[in-house]
Amino acid sequence: MPVNCEVCTSKMNEWEIGHGNILYRCPECGHIRRDLSCCHAGARDHAYGGSESYDRLRNSLTFRRMIRLMKKHRILPRSVFEIGFGSGLILRKFLDQGIDVSGVERNMLEIEIDAEVKKRGTLHFAEAEKYEFQKDSCDLIYGVHLVEHLDNPSKVFEGSYRALRKGGMLYLITPGGDSSGLRRFGDAWWNLEDPTHVRFFSAESISLALGKAGFKQVVVRRPIWDSMTLEINSLLRRKKHDEKKGVLHGKLVPLVHLALLPWALTARALFPKFRSSLEVAAFKE
Numbered sequence: 550m551p552v553n554c555e556v557c558t559s560k561m562n563e564w565e566i567g568h569g570n571i572l573y574r575c576p577e578c579g580h581i582r583r584d585l586s587c588c589h590a591g592a593r594d595h596a597y598g599g600s601e602s603y604d605r606l607r608n609s610l611t612f613r614r615m616i617r618l619m620k621k622h623r624i625l626p627r628s629v630f631e632i633g634f635g636s637g638l639i640l641r642k643f644l645d646q647g648i649d650v651s652g653v654e655r656n657m658l659e660i661e662i663d664a665e666v667k668k669r670g671t672l673h674f675a676e677a678e679k680y681e682f683q684k685d686s687c688d689l690i691y692g693v694h695l696v697e698h699l700d701n702p703s704k705v706f707e708g709s710y711r712a713l714r715k716g717g718m719l720y721l722i723t724p725g726g727d728s729s730g731l732r733r734f735g736d737a738w739w740n741l742e743d744p745t746h747v748r749f750f751s752a753e754s755i756s757l758a759l760g761k762a763g764f765k766q767v768v769v770r771r772p773i774w775d776s777m778t779l780e781i782n783s784l785l786r787r788k789k790h791d792e793k794k795g796v797l798h799g800k801l802v803p804l805v806h807l808a809l810l811p812w813a814l815t816a817r818a819l820f821p822k823f824r825s826s827l828e829v830a831a832f833k834e
């Protein structure tokens with residue numbers, strides 16, 4: 550059955566990425582869709598996105614990056630909103646700066662939420678697509694590794710546009726479907742281990758999708774610092790791995806990370822297209 554691109558509506562091509570796994574790729578905008586029935590995760594349990602120490606590092610780098618971008622674009626945040634706030638650790642950093650925080654999260658029971666955020670933040674528990682964004686209510690909206698999971702990202706982009714005040718920023722981080730890592734590692738690309746990753750935007754498709762939601766200025770970069778062990782995890786995934794729990798399960802994995810990280814970072818520094826994630830900053834004029 551033909552699959553049409555959810556962003557630009559062109560007919561998507563089937564792309565065999567190894568071991569019979571097939572992704573759908575848009576020839577016009579490079580957008581990728583993933584159907585789990587023809588592109589397997591190769592790990593039966595839900596693949597958790599990383600270790601706790603990597604998460605802490607990622608949260609702190611992401612927070613600092615957003616602060617720097619807001620300074621650069623002269624945004625003085627009074628209130629910020631996180632889509633998919635998880636345990637609330639990034640919201641906590643904003644709260645500690647005296648900024649009002651709110652957010653939406655669909656996992657109501659599974660995660661322990663930071664006590665201060667719980668007490669002082671405005672938290673909603675729903676799927677992002679079902680949340681009613683309040684018009685002109687915040688200066689920054691962000692979602693870290695979020696849009697690749699959503700059923701209907703364009704609805705969330707439109708809601709975010711409505712909720713931002715003039716001059717406000719939508720900030721997203723998501724795996725890049727146009728990363729040369731996906732071509733290099735094929736079905737071993739670690740971003741495929743999470744069965745809930747149903748799409749990978751390209752720089753072009755995310756710009757197009759955000760443009761349709763109203764954003765006129767969209768800046769896409771490929772950060773060197775996000776998902777730093779992804780290439781190493783992809784190598785591990787290509788070798789034998791725990792079919793139940795995925796590649797991060799092994800006891801020796803932290804040592805392998807430590808040994809190979811200089812290689813991975815050098816490759817990322819030399820070949821920006823190899824970097825696995827897209828960082829997107831979209832502004833409401």
Ligand SMILES: [Zn+2]
Binds near residue numbers: 554577578580
């Ligand atoms: Zn397309």
